[in-house]
Amino acid sequence: THLGHSFPTRRSSDLLEANSYRLYYVRYALGEVAYGEKKYREAIKYYKESALLNKKASYMPVLLWHTAWSFKKIKDDQNYYKFLNTLQHLYPSSEQAKMAQKILENKEKHHHAKP
16 A cells, blocks of 8 residues: 655655765865865864765865874874875875875884884
8 A cells, every 4th residue: 555655756866865965075175175274173073074974985085185184283193194094095096095105104114213
């Protein structure tokens, strides 16, 4: 029997997808604006919200790179290195991962050079 439930048509599901796309992209864009204005704590919050909404977005390497640098700017080195490692692990072929790798390799060299 039909209980009066209407199943979403192709059109409304497209609309839902478009809306969720906007949500996570808007969060990312707001993060980029905050980052550009040197409001690093605000940028981190927006980047986190964006990443939680869509972990597969094409801009994730940039998001992780800027999240790492936002932590560096607020003197949170632990999270800075954590995000560089995550970036390198998840997107090894990205341009940002290659830059992260150089930083991490230098950290290792300096770490081992200490008496």
